[in-house]
Amino acid sequence: MLTTQPNNPALHIDAEGNYDLDSHFKQLRSQKRLYTFIGLAVLGAALFFSLWFANETNSGKFLDRLPHLFDFVGDMVPRDGWEVWRALFDLPSPYFDGSLQYNYPEGRVYITQNIYVPEYIYKMVETLNIAILSTLIGFIFGFLLCFLAASNLTTKRWLRFTVRRILEVLRAFPEIVIAGFFLAIFSLGPIPAIIAVSIHTIGALGKMFFEVVENADMKPDEGLRAAGGNWIERVWFGIVPQILPNFLSYALLRLEINVRASTILGAVGAGGIGEVLRLSISRGHEAKTLAIILILFSTIVCVDQLSAYLRKRIVGNQAFEFGA
Amino acid sequence: MLELKNVTRRFGPNIAVDNVDFVIPEGQMVGVIGASGAGKSTLLRMINRLIDTSEGEINFSGVKTSELKGQKLRDWQRDCAMIFQQFNLVPRIDVLTNVMLGRLNHRSTVASLLNIFSDEERAMAIAALERLGIEKVALQRAGTLSGGQQQRVAIARALMQQPKVILADEPIASLDPRNAQIVMQSLKDINQTDGITVITNLHTLDTARTFCERIIGMQAGRVVFDGGPDDLTEEAARKIYGAEGLEDAFSEAVTSTSLSGPREKSPIGQMPPVIRPAAEQNPAYA
Numbered sequence: 001m002l003t004t005q006p007n008n009p010a011l012h013i014d015a016e017g018n019y020d021l022d023s024h025f026k027q028l029r030s031q032k033r034l035y036t037f038i039g040l041a042v043l044g045a046a047l048f049f050s051l052w053f054a055n056e057t058n059s060g061k062f063l064d065r066l067p068h069l070f071d072f073v074g075d076m077v078p079r080d081g082w083e084v085w086r087a088l089f090d091l092p093s094p095y096f097d098g099s100l101q102y103n104y105p106e107g108r109v110y111i112t113q114n115i116y117v118p119e120y121i122y123k124m125v126e127t128l129n130i131a132i133l134s135t136l137i138g139f140i141f142g143f144l145l146c147f148l149a150a151s152n153l154t155t156k157r158w159l160r161f162t163v164r165r166i167l168e169v170l171r172a173f174p175e176i177v178i179a180g181f182f183l184a185i186f187s188l189g190p191i192p193a194i195i196a197v198s199i200h201t202i203g204a205l206g207k208m209f210f211e212v213v214e215n216a217d218m219k220p221d222e223g224l225r226a227a228g229g230n231w232i233e234r235v236w237f238g239i240v241p242q243i244l245p246n247f248l249s250y251a252l253l254r255l256e257i258n259v260r261a262s263t264i265l266g267a268v269g270a271g272g273i274g275e276v277l278r279l280s281i282s283r284g285h286e287a288k289t290l291a292i293i294l295i296l297f298s299t300i301v302c303v304d305q306l307s308a309y310l311r312k313r314i315v316g317n318q319a320f321e322f323g324a
Numbered sequence: 325m326l327e328l329k330n331v332t333r334r335f336g337p338n339i340a341v342d343n344v345d346f347v348i349p350e351g352q353m354v355g356v357i358g359a360s361g362a363g364k365s366t367l368l369r370m371i372n373r374l375i376d377t378s379e380g381e382i383n384f385s386g387v388k389t390s391e392l393k394g395q396k397l398r399d400w401q402r403d404c405a406m407i408f409q410q411f412n413l414v415p416r417i418d419v420l421t422n423v424m425l426g427r428l429n430h431r432s433t434v435a436s437l438l439n440i441f442s443d444e445e446r447a448m449a450i451a452a453l454e455r456l457g458i459e460k461v462a463l464q465r466a467g468t469l470s471g472g473q474q475q476r477v478a479i480a481r482a483l484m485q486q487p488k489v490i491l492a493d494e495p496i497a498s499l500d501p502r503n504a505q506i507v508m509q510s511l512k513d514i515n516q517t518d519g520i521t522v523i524t525n526l527h528t529l530d531t532a533r534t535f536c537e538r539i540i541g542m543q544a545g546r547v548v549f550d551g552g553p554d555d556l557t558e559e560a561a562r563k564i565y566g567a568e569g570l571e572d573a574f575s576e577a578v579t580s581t582s583l584s585g586p587r588e589k590s591p592i593g594q595m596p597p598v599i600r601p602a603a604e605q606n607p608a609y610a
Contacts, residue, residue: 223412223478226372227485228402228429236437237425241416 076286083287088295090118093287101285120276120288120295127272128299130193130265131258137194138201139251145202146209147235152218164210171203175261179270193270197258205254212246213239245314252307259303263296325349326371326489326521331380331390333366340366342545343380348538350488353515354523355536359565363545364525368491371523372406373397384489402429405482409494411474415467419458419477422466423449426484445484452480456510472503479510490514492524496531508535529561 012024055062078084079095086093086104093102100106107119117125148154149163175196182192221238229237266274273296280288326348333341341363348354356364369375371382373389382390389400405426413422424441427448435441441449453459456476461469466477475495482490492511496504512535515522526532532539533553541549541556541564549560 219408219410219412220414222374223406223408223414223481224425224428226374226401226406226408226412227426227481228398228400229425230398230428230433232433233428233436237414237417237428241414 075284076289078287078290084290084294087285087287088118088120088291090116100283101288104288120273120292123266123271123273123276124295124299126190127262127266127274128259128303130190130197130262130270130272131255134194134197134201134262135251135255135258137198138205138254139247141198141202142205142209143247145206146213147239149206149210150213152214152216153221153231153235153239167203167206167210169203170199171207173200175200175265176268179265179268183269188269188271190271193262193265193272196265196270197261200261201254201258205250208250209243209247212243212250216243249311249315252311256300256304256307259300325383325385326523327383328371329381329383331367331370331382332378333363333370333375334378339545341370344542344545344547346540346547346550348521348523350521351515351519352521352538353512353536354521354538354540355532356523356525356540356542357527357529357532357564358542360527361544362542362564364542365493367542368406368493368523368525371489372401372404372491374406398429402485403487404489404491405485405487407475407478407482407490407492407495409497411471411478413466413474413477413481416465418463419453419466419469420446420449420462422477423452423462423480423484426481429485449480449484452483453477455483456480457506470503471499472506475499475503475507476510479507479514483514487520489521489523492522494525494527497527504531511535529556532556 007028009019009024012020012027014020083093083095085091090104090106090108092105096102108116109119109122110116145163145167149160149167151160154160154163178199179192179196182195186192186195216239218238220242221234224234224238262270262272263274263277266272266276267278269275273292277289277292277296280292328344328346331341331344332339344363344367356367358364366375370377370390373392377390380390381388384400384404387400389404392400414425417425421439421441424445427441427445428436450459450462453462456479458469458473458476458480461473466474469477479490490511495511496507499507508531511522511524514520524536526536533556536553539549539551539553539556540547541560543564543566548563549556551560
């Protein structure tokens with residue numbers, strides 16, 4: 001019965017009636033080691049068999065196809081290094097042969113007679129706009145809904161329950177699923193992408209927001225309640241000033257995510273940089289593809305850095321000013 | 325006239341306030357004393373309606389405030405300002421706006437949300453801050469102020485409500501003796517100059533004796549003493565704090581919020597020596 005009651009010190013009383021701590025400790029330790037060993041063995045076996053199963057059911061065997069890993073990369077090498085920059089800024093190519101592959105100036109977007117925006121920069125801005133607009137819409141609706149979902153502000157159970165379920169449904173579906181649905185209704189273009197990303201953002205931000213609200217200090221709210229303020233006034237003056245930095249921080253984080261999401265949505269027909277990327281990969285336009293990847297990469301790095309900087313400032317300030 | 329009739333409050337099986345019954349005439353300065361957990365805070369919160377009564381009723385000038393709802397309730401809360409131990413200001417908003425938030429109930433919600441305050445309201449707020457001697461910090465964020473300053477901002481906010489009653493829930497419990505003195509003096513001044521009824525919870529005997537014309541002692545939810553400061557004999561204090569608690573009540577006075585004022589000598593005999601920060605100012609103790 002020793003193994004079933006390892007924590008019972010009564011089982012480690014020696015003949016003289018003293019509690020033998022050392023033997024108790026050793027027993028617990030050896031039992032813990034046994035459990036760790038069994039756990040690792042089970043994990044290893046599960047991993048091995050699942051990988052084996054995946055390899056067996058795959059159409060191409062993993063190890064057989066592994067040497068082809070770099071074929072795609074080989075196809076992506078441009079004719080010369082400047083081709084990438086020509087493609088990026090829509091400059092004429094010396095290799096132009098009438099085909100679309102080297103016809104970079106074709107995509108120029110003219111603002112005036114002579115000044116143009118290069119196609120990919122224009123498309124990148126379009127994608128960024130989708131992300132910014134959807135984050136803004138998500139922020140506004142998430143902001144309005146979160147107070148109704150927070151248990152410290154909404155005492156009506158049914159209301160809180162309803163709002164929380166709505167937020168759950170909104171964030172339950174990935175953007176790409178919602179976009180597919182709205183693409184069928186609104187046809188190709190950025191509108192379905194905006195709707196899809198916004199819906200998901202409302203749900204995702206709304207949840208984070210109400211968790212922030214539930215952690216808010218209720219003392220200012222109590223003070224305003226005792227002064228006869230109504231619910232809206234209490235929320236606006238008692239809660240919002242303390243949670244706003246966190247809200248902004250979460251919204252910026254969401255903006256980073258939404259830039260990637262709207263890029264992906266572009267690839268399924270919602271316009272922007274994702275769409276041209278998919279087209280150029282499938283057509284095998286190596287310089288264009290590299291140009292798009294370059295601008296995409298640098299944009300995402302810039303957005304992430306900017307948002308990290310802003311969040312640090314916003315939340316850092318808060319930590320600084322709360323100390324009262 | 326504030327009238328409590330058989331007021332009881334239960335939290336689950338616990339009775340926090342047990343059948344409390346008293347009348348406070350207009351303009352009185354009342355101190356409620358008792359050990360922690362005696363039900364002082366619950367009593368004040370029931371008067372302001374931050375919590376509801378379980379039984380009994382509270383009337384103010386013929387209005388049954390314990391049963392008000394909606395806008396009527398908020399109007400009563402405006403008339404019955406409350407001051408808290410932790411000040412309960414909005415730390416990230418400037419002092420002036422914090423004070424003007426006392427006007428919330430006098431104004432339209434839309435105007436409040438848009439931060440539109442009239443010139444008169446601003447003048448009123450500045451006057452309130454000047455009265456409490458903190459107009460210099462009016463544009464600082466409330467969270468950057470010291471405890472004593474924050475409590476005075478809270479009093480200024482209460483004044484903005486133009487209340488008929490001010491309730492103060494342990495207003496000096498987290499302040500140093502000097503600030504405690506200033507805050508209690510301000511409350512006393514408001515009571516005497518404006519004729520506003522002040523009901524304040526205090527955990528120290530001598531503060532209550534110094535500043536209040538009437539003292540209500542509570543023990544385990546019941547009122548066990550109700551009378552003037554001179555009636556508060558050692559025996560009465562023993563009843564409020566219990567035989568062992570009495571010692572604590574005095575030692576607490578030494579460590580945190582011991583106050584002195586115009587009173588010449590203590591009606592309670594063997595008081596341990598206390599630190600009296602106001603001694604220099606008050607010739608009676610010099």
